Amino acid sequence: MSFMMKPDRVLVLGGTGSVGRLVVQALLNHDISARLLSRDPRKAKRMFATTDTGSNTIDIAGGDLMNPATIADALDHVNAVILTHGAPHNSGEYESVDYGAIPALLEALGKKTIPVVLMSSIGVTHNDAIELLTWKRRGERLLRSSGLPYTIIRPGWFDAGTAEEQHAELRQGDSTEYGSVRRVDVAEALVQATFLSEALYRTVELFSVEGPPLEDWAEAFNSTAPDAAGALDGINDKTTLQLDREPHRIIDDLYKFGSMK
Ligand SMILES: NC(=O)c1ccc[n+]([C@@H]2O[C@H](COP(=O)([O-])OP(=O)(O)OC[C@H]3O[C@@H](n4cnc5c(N)ncnc54)[C@H](OP(=O)(O)O)[C@@H]3O)[C@@H](O)[C@H]2O)c1
Numbered sequence: 001m002s003f004m005m006k007p008d009r010v011l012v013l014g015g016t017g018s019v020g021r022l023v024v025q026a027l028l029n030h031d032i033s034a035r036l037l038s039r040d041p042r043k044a045k046r047m048f049a050t051t052d053t054g055s056n057t058i059d060i061a062g063g064d065l066m067n068p069a070t071i072a073d074a075l076d077h078v079n080a081v082i083l084t085h086g087a088p089h090n091s092g093e094y095e096s097v098d099y100g101a102i103p104a105l106l107e108a109l110g111k112k113t114i115p116v117v118l119m120s121s122i123g124v125t126h127n128d129a130i131e132l133l134t135w136k137r138r139g140e141r142l143l144r145s146s147g148l149p150y151t152i153i154r155p156g157w158f159d160a161g162t163a164e165e166q167h168a169e170l171r172q173g174d175s176t177e178y179g180s181v182r183r184v185d186v187a188e189a190l191v192q193a194t195f196l197s198e199a200l201y202r203t204v205e206l207f208s209v210e211g212p213p214l215e216d217w218a219e220a221f222n223s224t225a226p227d228a229a230g231a232l233d234g235i236n237d238k239t240t241l242q243l244d245r246e247p248h249r250i251i252d253d254l255y256k257f258g259s260m261k
Contacts, residue, residue, distance in 0.1 A: 004115065004149075006195045007079035009033040009057075013065060013101060014085030016044050018158070019119060022187035023082055024048065028056055030191055037063045037074045065101040071108035080115045080194040081105065087132075094135040095249075102139040106146055106257040115149045115200075117193040119186065122154050122205050125174040125237045137241065138250055140203065141232040145258030151193035152203040152234065156181040167211030170204040170220050173236035179207040185214075192217040201226040203234030230259055 010027055014020040015036030024034045033056040038044040041062040048058045063070025065085055075081070085101050087093035105116065123129055124137035143150050160180035168185040185208050193199035198221035214220055227235045243251065254260040 004195055004197050004200075005079065006030075007032055007115075009035055009078045010080045010082055010191075010194055011035045011037065011061075011074055011078040013037050013071070013081065013083045013105065014119075016040075016047055017084055017086065019155075019183050019186050019190075020082075020084040021047060022183050023084055023190055024058060025051070026184075026187040026191040028053055028058075030195075031056060032191070032194075033057045033059075035059050035061055035074060035078055037061045037065070037071065039064050065104055066096055068104040068107040071105055072110075075108055075112065078114070080117065082117045082119070082190050082194065084119045084190065089132075094132045098132060099135040099139045099142075102142045103253045103257055106142070106148075109148070113148060115151070115194055116143060116146075117151045117153070117190050117199075118143055119190060120152055120154045122156050122174060122178060124154065125233070125239050126176065127239055134241070138246075140234070141241070142250075142253055142258055144203075144227060144234075145230075145232055145254055145260070147259070149200055151199045151201070153186065153189050153193065154203070154205045155186045156205065156207045158183050158186070161208055162210075164210045165208045166213050167209050168214040168217075168220070169207050169209045170224050171207065172204055172224055172234065173238065174205060174234070179209070181206050182208040189217070193221070196221055198222040201229075203227055203237075232259075 016038045027034045041060045044060045061074035087097035120136045124133045157180040196218050198218045225235045
């Protein structure tokens with residue numbers, strides 16, 4: 001097992017969400033402090049008011065993923081970022097929130113180079129992907145292109161499995177064989193990826209299958225392949241998005257923040 005520097009404090013974008021709040025707990029379990037960005041800091045404060053933080057801290061930054069300046073403020077003294085954000089269904093904000101958080105974060109980071117761990121979704125590479133998933137895929141592609149150390153986790157269906165399905169399993173290739181995943185496994189995978197070098201430059205699907213809880217995350221990540229350097233898509237993704245058919249905004253962002261600069 002090889003560690004990158006274990007972060008002291010991680011910024012969670014989406015930390016008040018159903019997965020994000022478990023990420024905050026998983027960070028504390030690993031002796032890491034958490035900072036959350038929320039549009040409603042008072043709600044966020046109430047959410048964690050009774051959480052035992054031990055010798056660590058949870059601090060809340062008010063801000064909006066559509067406003068890079070607020071993200072920049074929240075980045076002060078953090079050594080990694082985890083994104084578990086998502087716009088509400090049918091909100092029409094998939095471009096501005098699910099995708100938009102990535103260029104906003106890259107703008108806020110400027111020249112700061114820290115690991116970025118992104119929660120995406122299974123199914124983003126399928127030819128019949130719904131609009132939300134295509135915007136999530138575009139966010140993945142911009143992150144891969146950014147040159148930052150990254151890990152992309154694509155969870156299955158949240159908490160849709162049985163009590164026996166406790167073993168976290170990583171897969172690649174975004175097959176149509178869907179499955180479920182425990183939210184706690186998603187949170188643990190995202191946190192492990194902030195400090196395990198085996199997780200670097202990986203794009204993995206995550207499921208919970210029958211069996212005991214996974215103990216060796218380093219080995220699990222190590223048994224997957226890293227993405228090809230400079231590639232926009234994950235290592236085993238079977239489809240691509242042709243750049244000449246992509247919206248102007250995507251090309252502009254790839255020039256501004258990505259490998260096309
Ligand atoms: N359901 C599934 O089975 C499944 C499977 C794979 C992937 N996913 C994806 O997982 C994602 C998140 O899931 P979840 O259940 O954790 O979400 P959730 O409970 O709805 O939480 C969404 C989070 O995003 C944040 N957010 C939204 N818009 C924001 C903005 N403009 N600025 C700042 N923060 C913003 C919210 O923060 P505040 O409200 O505090 O600002 C909140 O913390 C969704 O996008 C979904 O597509 C779902």
